[in-house]
Ligand SMILES: Cc1ncc(C[n+]2csc(CCOP(=O)(O)OP(=O)(O)O)c2C)c(N)n1
Ligand code: SF4
Ligand code: SF4
């Protein structure tokens with residue numbers, strides 16, 4: 001018999017600190033698989049945002065820099081400009097990327113920096129205990145929107161992938177989910193594609209992954225997957241919003 | 251023969267940076283230092299370097315963090331409000347032990363303040379400025395020559411200590427035109443950069459971080475940083491003495507204020523007043539020992555600053571107990587005239 | 600014909616694998632692991648096809664698959 005599934009080489013052989021059923025683990029694996037697929041481990045540098053995923057460096061067997069909250073795209077810009085032949089990616093949550101780091105992500109995309117952004121949208125601030133995120137859905141209760149998000153008070157959830165896709169500098173932009181095996185397979189290909197874009201010097205690539213946070217959603221992991229299907233996907237539709245072909249990035 | 255150039259302070263600084271091998275400049279426009287980014291936007295292409303006009307000072311400082319993590323010499327320049335925005339990044343740079351050179355062409359504040367020269371950011375520069383227990387090296391040039399020379403030194407010290415270095419100047423020093431000697435760069439002997447990120451090829455992965463959560467880790471890290479700051483105090487304190495022999499009154503002043511103080515001292519000497527100058531060049535580490543030694547001999551000091559009293563605290567902490575320390579503050583606006591300082595020193599002479 | 604190995608110490612009992620296994624081969628064990636979870640086990644290897652759906656959905660990368 002042949003081994004058909006094993007831990008990717010780029011993931012250290014340690015357990016994640018994530019809660020049961022947290023999609024951060026799945027996303028770590030997909031990213032590591034993409035790195036392995038293209039044999040990039042020895043020339044990839046990760047940039048960790050601040051959030052539940054700040055420990056990216058504990059899990060990936062690669063060089064990692066930690067960025068201040070929201071600033072990973074700026075840190076990645078500095079790294080990539082200094083090392084244009086290396087592969088650089090950021091790993092950021094929705095508070096990190098879509099709230100405090102909105103300026104950095106928009107301008108990094110707009111400059112068309114040749115790097116990859118892994119954006120984990122779990123509609124909540126995980127690490128700090130479940131506060132409202134810019135992506136929190138209308139009506140969704142969080143610890144700082146205890147009566148549910150109300151647009152008069154808090155505005156609407158931000159659709160980042162659509163927004164990033166409007167920028168000329170963006171070369172690849174997609175949204176995927178991980179709640180079913182079919183979605184997972186698509187996510188795997190999409191993450192791979194994002195790294196491939198960077199390898200081909202195609203410019204800025206962005207993948208938004210709809211993820212569950214069972215702990216702060218107050219649900220068991222299976223119910224959380226159902227919520228992704230029933231509530232997140234209708235508001236945050238899946239798909240590839242932009243994909244440059246060939247060398248038309250100039 | 252060494253070449254002589256006639257140029258303004260900000261250009262002297264930028265030429266120094268390129269000479270020191272800085273190939274990464276990230277910055278956001280703010281008066282009165284725009285000629286620095288403008289210079290780099292033109293010159294970096296010629297040396298195959300990188301210039302980015304960042305979306306904000308927050309982004310600039312974090313781009314530096316990235317380039318520095320990759321082992322490159324990187325810098326930014328800004329003026330006071332921009333420095334306020336960079337403080338989180340500076341704290342991360344210090345915590346992650348990354349070299350960086352940050353220029354502050356100090357303007358007046360608080361708030362939007364004004365664009366005139368000021369020394370109001372002394373506290374911000376010398377006390378760490380951002381959160382947590384850290385320091386940045388602070389160099390205070392006082393001439394076009396020093397704008398150049400201290401920039402060369404700043405990159406070396408940043409690498410030597412793996413710590414951000416701030417060059418604290420102001421609009422006068424940036425715009426004044428003077429002759430300077432175009433000195434060649436003679437780097438210090440520096441430790442190898444065996445910590446940079448470049449991809450874990452043939453070695454274990456490396457990590458640049460400032461997060462320490464495990465039991466005792468943070469404390470150890472803080473003491474390690476402390477030891478580094480102590481070493482700066484032992485090895486890299488700089489100051490200048492001017493006519494301090496047989497002086498009965500010592501003016502303590504840095505940067506632009508020290509330039510004017512020198513003129514005032516010449517006027518005072520012409521009137522037979524024995525006045526000298528002690529000019530800190532490193533504001534952190536502050537030349538406390540040299541000042542203390544001087545205060546064994548001279549008992550009267552007048553600190554002159556273009557603010558309402560900041561460095562004077564360090565002067566008071568440094569001198570012998572029986573020394574008198576006076577203060578004269580020149581509110582932001584145009585720099586003080588020598589006559590104004592002459593009057594001030596006469597009052598305490 | 601397939602075979603899986605579950606790393607019971609890594610399992611956090613989220614039940615994703617059990618919910619996707621087309622043959623319904625995965626169930627919860629009666630004994631807790633060192634992390635305090637009741638990890639999953641495979642009921643019988645005979646019917647496993649080695650489709651790897653269980654491993655693909657595991658957020659904790661606790662399953663390896665042979666076919
Ligand atoms: C300047 C600053 N402000 C606030 C914080 C506190 N903080 C840490 S993580 C976080 C939010 C994380 O949420 P998200 O980015 O959605 O990631 P998740 O934890 O959900 O994966 C916040 C507000 C910080 N570290 N720095
Ligand atoms: S709090 Fe949420 S995002 Fe953080 S590890 Fe737990 S489930 Fe994942
Ligand atoms: S490999 Fe497929 S059949 Fe075998 S246990 Fe896993 S999901 Fe079930």
Ligand code: SF4
Nearest residue numbers: 610611613614616657
């Ligand atoms: S998916 Fe993984 S963690 Fe979840 S129950 Fe199965 S083996 Fe355990």
